[in-house]
Amino acid sequence: MSAAAAARSILTQLHELMASRISAQGKLNQVVDIIGEALDSEVCSIYLLRDGMLELFATRGLNQGAVHVTKLGVGEGLTGTIAQNIETLNLAEATAHPEFQYRPETGEEKFHSFAGVPIVRRERAIGVLTVQHVEPRRYEDVEIEALQTVAMVLAELIHNAGLADGEDKGDAASSHTGQEVLDGLQLVKGLALGQAVFHQPRINIEQTVAEDVEAERQRVYLAFDKMREQIDTMAGQAEFGVGGEHEEVLQTYKMFAYDEGWSRRINEAIDSGLTAEAAIERVQQRTRMRMREIDDPLLADRMHDLEDLSNRLLRIVSGQLGTAASVGLRGDSILIAKNLGPAELLEYDRRRLKGVVLEEGSLTAHVVIVARAMGVPVLGRVRNARGLIREGDTLLLDGDFAKLTVRPSQGVLDAFEARFAINRKRQAAYAKLRDVEPFTRDGQRIQVMMNAGLRDDMPMLSLTGADGIGLFRTEFQFLVSATLPARDRQTRLYRDVLDIAGDKPVIFRTVDIGGDKQLPYLSSEISREDENPAMGWRALRLALEREGLLKAQARALLEASAGKTLNVMFPMVSEPWEFDAAKKVFDRQLAYLKRLKHSLPEAINYGVMLEVPSLAEMLDVLLPKISFISIGTNDLTQFLFAADRGNPRLAERYDWLSPAILRFLARVIQGTAGHRVDLGVCGEMGGRRLEALALIGLGIRRLSITPAAVGPIKELVRKVDTSEIGAAMKRWLASPPPDMRVALFDWAAEHEIEVD
Ligand code: PEP
Ligand code: MG
Numbered sequence: 001m002s003a004a005a006a007a008r009s010i011l012t013q014l015h016e017l018m019a020s021r022i023s024a025q026g027k028l029n030q031v032v033d034i035i036g037e038a039l040d041s042e043v044c045s046i047y048l049l050r051d052g053m054l055e056l057f058a059t060r061g062l063n064q065g066a067v068h069v070t071k072l073g074v075g076e077g078l079t080g081t082i083a084q085n086i087e088t089l090n091l092a093e094a095t096a097h098p099e100f101q102y103r104p105e106t107g108e109e110k111f112h113s114f115a116g117v118p119i120v121r122r123e124r125a126i127g128v129l130t131v132q133h134v135e136p137r138r139y140e141d142v143e144i145e146a147l148q149t150v151a152m153v154l155a156e157l158i159h160n161a162g163l164a165d166g167e168d169k170g171d172a173a174s175s176h177t178g179q180e181v182l183d184g185l186q187l188v189k190g191l192a193l194g195q196a197v198f199h200q201p202r203i204n205i206e207q208t209v210a211e212d213v214e215a216e217r218q219r220v221y222l223a224f225d226k227m228r229e230q231i232d233t234m235a236g237q238a239e240f241g242v243g244g245e246h247e248e249v250l251q252t253y254k255m256f257a258y259d260e261g262w263s264r265r266i267n268e269a270i271d272s273g274l275t276a277e278a279a280i281e282r283v284q285q286r287t288r289m290r291m292r293e294i295d296d297p298l299l300a301d302r303m304h305d306l307e308d309l310s311n312r313l314l315r316i317v318s319g320q321l322g323t324a325a326s327v328g329l330r331g332d333s334i335l336i337a338k339n340l341g342p343a344e345l346l347e348y349d350r351r352r353l354k355g356v357v358l359e360e361g362s363l364t365a366h367v368v369i370v371a372r373a374m375g376v377p378v379l380g381r382v383r384n385a386r387g388l389i390r391e392g393d394t395l396l397l398d399g400d401f402a403k404l405t406v407r408p409s410q411g412v413l414d415a416f417e418a419r420f421a422i423n424r425k426r427q428a429a430y431a432k433l434r435d436v437e438p439f440t441r442d443g444q445r446i447q448v449m450m451n452a453g454l455r456d457d458m459p460m461l462s463l464t465g466a467d468g469i470g471l472f473r474t475e476f477q478f479l480v481s482a483t484l485p486a487r488d489r490q491t492r493l494y495r496d497v498l499d500i501a502g503d504k505p506v507i508f509r510t511v512d513i514g515g516d517k518q519l520p521y522l523s524s525e526i527s528r529e530d531e532n533p534a535m536g537w538r539a540l541r542l543a544l545e546r547e548g549l550l551k552a553q554a555r556a557l558l559e560a561s562a563g564k565t566l567n568v569m570f571p572m573v574s575e576p577w578e579f580d581a582a583k584k585v586f587d588r589q590l591a592y593l594k595r596l597k598h599s600l601p602e603a604i605n606y607g608v609m610l611e612v613p614s615l616a617e618m619l620d621v622l623l624p625k626i627s628f629i630s631i632g633t634n635d636l637t638q639f640l641f642a643a644d645r646g647n648p649r650l651a652e653r654y655d656w657l658s659p660a661i662l663r664f665l666a667r668v669i670q671g672t673a674g675h676r677v678d679l680g681v682c683g684e685m686g687g688r689r690l691e692a693l694a695l696i697g698l699g700i701r702r703l704s705i706t707p708a709a710v711g712p713i714k715e716l717v718r719k720v721d722t723s724e725i726g727a728a729m730k731r732w733l734a735s736p737p738p739d740m741r742v743a744l745f746d747w748a749a750e751h752e753i754e755v756d
Contacts, residue, residue: 011273024161043132190377192355199337362651430711434465470704494560514538539572633683697729
C-alpha cells in the first residue's frame with residue numbers, strides 16, 4: 001500500500017470519527033484501534049502533554065490499567081525523547097536505544113520494535129503517537145509517513161477537545177528547550193521584555209482533513225500560480241536588491257517556486273486526505289526533519305528560504321495575508337521579522353511594541369530610524385530568528401549588549417530588572433537636564449535639537465528639553481497614510497507641529513520619498529524602474545518633476561506658518577540649481593498667497609541637506625543663497641563609501657568615525673567659515689556619544705538627533721572642553737591613528753567623559 005493510500009484509509013475513518021458526537025476520550029480510544037488495524041500493529045498508543053508530563057491517554061495492546069497512570073517527563077524514555085526533540089523514532093529493537101526506559105505497568109516488555117512520531121501544534125510537541133510490534137522490525141517508510149500524517153490530524157482533534165496543554169501554557173512545553181541566547185547587531189539601544197510576535201504570523205491551520213480532494217488540489221494549484229507570479233514580479237523589481245537580498249537568493253526562490261518535486265509532494269499529501277494547508281505544512285515538516293539530520297550551514301540557509309516560500313504559499317492558500325499589525329498587539333510585544341519597511345513598523349501600536357528583532361537590518365535603514373524615534377530597541381542581524389524563536393516565547397531584548405535571551409530563566413529576569421532600574425535612574429538623571437542649557441566646559445553653547453516626523457513625536461520636545469526640531473521628516477505623514485495626504489491635511493499637521501513647538505524652531509524638510517521609503521500608492525511611479533533606488537529618482541529629484549507634489553507642500557507649509565518663521569530644507573540637493581528650482585516653487589506660491597492677501601510667514605529661512613558629496617564642492621556658489629545647512633550623515637556615508645545604507649552585509653563595514661568621513665566633514669566646516677550660514681548635523685551619527693564628541697571636536701555646534709539621545713548628548717556636552725577635543729581631532733586628522741574609534745574612546749576615558 002502506498003503512503004498516501006495507507007494514510008487515506010486512516011484519515012477517512014478519522015474524519016467520520018471527528019465529526020461524531022462521542023467524547024474526546026472515546027474518540028482517542030477508537031483512533032488507536034483504527035491506526036493499529038490499518039498498520040497491522042499490535043500496539044498503538046497516544047501520549048498527551050498534560051501539566052508538563054506525557055500521559056498515556058489511549059492504547060491498544062498495552063495494559064488498559066496503565067491509561068492515565070503512566071506518565072513520562074519530556075525527555076524521559078523513548079516517548080519523552082520524541083517530544084523533546086520533535087523527531088520521529090523508528091527502532092527494530094527498542095531496548096537497544098540509550099534512552100529506553102521500561103514501565104512495568106504497561107506490560108510492554110514483549111514488544112521489540114517501536115516507532116513514534118510527535119504530535120505537533122504550533123511547533124510544540126503536544127503529544128506522541130507510538131506503535132509497537134512483538135517481532136523486531138523497522139517500520140517501513142510508508143508506515144512512518146502515514147503515522148506522521150495522522151499525527152497532524154490528531155493535533156487538530158486534541159487541540160479542539162482541549163485535551164493537552166495549550167500554547168499559552170508554554171512553560172511546561174518550553175521548559176524542554178529552555179533559555180537560549182542569540183547574538184545580533186545593536187541597531188537601537190535599550191532594554192525590552194515582551195512576548196514574541198511574528199510580523200507575518202504563522203498560519204493557523206483550522207482544518208486538516210479534506211472534504212473534497214479535487215477541490216484541495218485546485219486550491220494548491222492556484223496558490224502555486226499566484227506565488228510564482230509574485231516571485232517573478234519580485235525578480236522584475238529593482239528594489240528586491242534592497243535589504244540584502246541578492247541575485248543568488250532570488251534564484252533559489254525561483255528554483256523552489258518552480259520545483260516539481262515540491263508541488264508533487266504537496267499533491268501526494270492531499271491525496272492522502274489532507275487539506276491544502278495541512279498538506280503544505282506536512283511537506284514542510286518532513287523537509288525540516290530531513291534537513292535537521294544534515295549539518296550544513298549552507299543547506300540551513302536554503303532551508304530558510306524554503307520555509308519562507310512555504311509560509312508564503314500557506315498565506316496565499318489560506319487567505320491569511322495580513323501582518324500582526326492588522327490583528328493588533330495584545331500585550332507587551334517584541335516583533336520578529338526578516339526585515340521591515342518604516343511604514344510597516346508605524347502600523348504597530350506604540351504602547352505595546354517594546355522591541356524589534358530583525359534577521360537583517362542596518363544602522364541607517366529608515367525602519368531603524370523610525371524605531372529609534374519611537375524609542376523602541378532594535379536588534380538586527382539575528383540569524384534565523386524566525387526559526388529559533390517561537391510565537392509567544394518570552395524574549396528579553398538587550399539592545400545595549402546586542403543580545404536576545406529567548407525564554408529567559410528567572411535569574412536572568414531578576415538581573416534584567418536590576419538593569420532596568422539602573423536605566424530608569426539614568427533616565428531620571430537625563431530628565432533633570434531637561435531645562436539645563438547645554439554649555440560645554442569652556443562655555444560654548446551647543447544646540448541639541450531633535451528629529452521628528454509625526455505629530456506623535458512632538459511631546460518629546462518638551463519632555464527632552466531639546467532646542468527645537470532640527471529635522472522634521474515630512475514624508476512620514478506620507479508613509480503612514482493609505483493615500484497621498486491632501487494639502488489641507490498637510491497644512492493641519494504643520495500647523496499643529498508649529499503650535500506645539502511654540503517658540504522653539506522647527507526645520508521642515510520637504511518630502512524625501514523613494515529609496516527605502518516606498519509609498520504603496522505611488523510605488524508604480526517611484527523607483528520601480530530604478531536599479532538603485534537610493535541613488536535614483538528620489539527626494540528633490542522626484543519633487544521637482546512631480547511639481548504638483550512640491551507645490552502642494554509649499555502651500556501647506558507657507559499657510560501653516562502664517563505669522564511665524566518658516567524654516568524649510570530641501571533633501572538630496574546635488575547641485576545648486578536644484579536649490580534654485582525648489583525655492584522658485586516656494587516663491588511662486590508665496591506670490592500667489594500675497595496676491596490673495598493671505599497672511600504670510602513673518603520670515604522664511606531656506607536651507608539644504610548636505611548628503612550628496614558633490615554639493616560639498618559647490619559651497620561657494622550655494623552658501624550665499626541659503627540660511628542653513630544640515631549634514632545628513634546617513635546618506636552622505638552611503639554615498640562616500642558607495643555602501644548601501646540598507647544592506648545588512650555592509651552594516652558593520654564602514655565606521656562613521658573613519659578618517660575619510662571626518663576629513664570630509666572638516667572640509668565642509670572649513671568651507672562654510674566666513675559665511676552667515678548655520679551649520680548642523682542631523683544624521684543618526686550625532687545621536688551617539690562618541691560620534692557627537694568627534695563632531696564637536698570638528699567644530700559642529702548644532703546637532704539634531706533622535707529624541708532618546710537628547711539627554712545623553714546634553715550630559716556629554718557639559719563634560720567637554722571644545723578646545724581640548726578640537727586639538728585632538730586636528731592631530732588625528734593630520735595623521736590618523738590606526739583606529740579612530742579606539743583613539744577617541746581612550747581620549748574620552750582619560751578625560752572622564754562617559755561615552756557608552
Ligand atoms: C540623512 O540622510 O542623514 C538624513 C538625516 O536623512 P534621512 O535619514 O531621512 O535620509
Ligand atoms: Mg537623507
